Amino acid sequence: MKKLLTLTAVATAAFTAPSMAAEEVNVYSYRQPFLVEPMFKAFTEETGIKVNVMFSDKGLAEKIKQEGEYSPADVVLTTDISRLVELADKEVVQSVNSDTINGNIPSQYRDDEGEWFALTLRSRNVYSSRDRVGKLGNDFDYTDLAKPEYKGKICTRSGKHPYNVSLVASMISHYGEAETQTWLEGVKANLARKPQGNDRAQVKAIKEGLCDVSLGNSYYLGKMVNDPEQVPWAESVYINFPGQESNGTHVNVSGMAMAKYAPNHENALKLMEFLTAEKAQQMYAEVNYEYPVKEGVKRSELVASWGDFTADALPLEKVAENHSAAVRLLDEVKFDL
Structure with a gap:
């Protein structure tokens, strides 16, 4: 596996053991840092919860499985439906039942068991x-x-x-x-x-x-x-x-899931709910030119110019x-x- 790049939403930092701090959440991400940092910065500003991010272009499901109950991962971000399903198949994520998330994400873009959720659409x-x-x-x-x-x-x-x-x-x-x-x-x-x-x-x-x-x-x-x-x-x-x-x-998706042994469960849920809400969805649309998964959120002006x-x-x-x-x-x- 390529060397993993570690960073936080506000500054570079590494995390090698489960973080039990009340105001942190740890993210393993297939999504490149520059694509997700704006959302994490806004989340921290709104909640005071620091987001630690570890990026890799492959192997995150295997890494979480190897780490087992000692994994520091709280939330996993992916770039494709196959990787979301891989996380569920390898049993490294847990079911999430959130009225907020379920209300923001149409049923066809989330797992029936709540093990993964789409965040954006890309045609x-x-x-x-x-x-x-x-x-x-x-x-x-x-x-x-x-x-x-x-x-x-x-x-x-x-x-x-x-x-x-x-x-x-x-x-x-x-x-x-x-x-x-x-x-x-x-x-x-x-x-x-x-x-x-x-x-x-x-x-x-x-x-x-x-x-x-x-x-x-x-x-x-x-x-x-x-x-x-x-x-x-x-x-x-x-x-x-x-x-x-x-x-x-x-259409394919970028998406998220909660890690099986998430040490910061409450903060992880807050982050997941934030990423499906209008503020973050609008940022995805404007910064990354993706289609918001939440209904009613406007596309960027450029994306809208491509037509319906x-x-x-x-x-x-x-x-x-x-x-x-x-x-x-x-x-x-x-x-x-």
């Missing part, structure tokens, strides 16, 4: 070249990516990346394994290059003329618009919301159930080779 979009393709119509669907007309025109990051695995898992939920495998074979045949890089790298490839369309999460467009070097990339594409005349656009869309209503638990099958199909079609 899995298709970006298209402004010059060579133009805006895709409302009838465009993910299934279209396998059509012969896109031969040599598609770029994407690794099929095994959690964002793409979740999309494939949702396709299995809607169409079954056999049809999804045929679709994956068609998409692979249409790739302009071997899967590589991140979502922003695919938009850069469109700008450079290497491909015409790509898969990418919505919030990356906001990040590119605010990066002087990447503005030309963003300006070279349209953002499209597939599935508007079928199942809707696939209908999200896939498939419960995330159904998507998670097909995670292993999605990975297997990606291996069978040798998608990344």
Whole structure:
């Protein structure tokens, strides 16, 4: 595992043993520090509770399991539904029953047993070249990516990346394994290059003329618009919301769970409730260009400019159930080779 970066919401600090201080809460996070620090700072200002954060890009479920009852973790933040479900499957989280949280988060975006909750939504979009393709119509669907007309025109990051695995898992939920495998074979045949890089790298490839369309999460467009070097990339594409005349656009989530042996249980619950309330949800929208999970919270002006869309209503638990099958199909079609 890569060396873990430790920090707090207000200053750098390490925690190596369970914190029993009344005014602390310990967070293990897959989310990068700069994305969550603003929310933690606001929480501390409002409650006086200090937030200690340990960041890692992998292995947090295993770490908590190894630490057992001596784990200092109170709250775990993740970047994908598969990682939320992994926490539950490894039995390193506990059930939370909060009227506040349940009232803020729609049922399709939380676990029936209260073991995990979504915090933000991010749509899995298709970006298209402004010059060579133009805006895709409302009838465009993910299934279209396998059509012969896109031969040599598609770029994407690794099929095994959690964002793409979740999309494939949702396709299995809607169409079954056999049809999804045929679709994956068609998409692979249409790739302009071997899967590589991140979502922003695919938009850069469109700008450079290497491909015409790509898969990418919505919030990356906001990040590119605010990066002087990447503005030309963003300006070279349209953002499209597939599935508007079928199942809707696939959405993934960032989310949270309470650690099984949370030593600061009360403070952990306060933090979790704060992150689902309007103030933090608005900050997620403005700072990270994500879609708030709490109904009624406004999107950022930039995100709103991309237009409205209908999200896939498939419960995330159904998507998670097909995670292993999605990975297997990606291996069978040798998608990344």
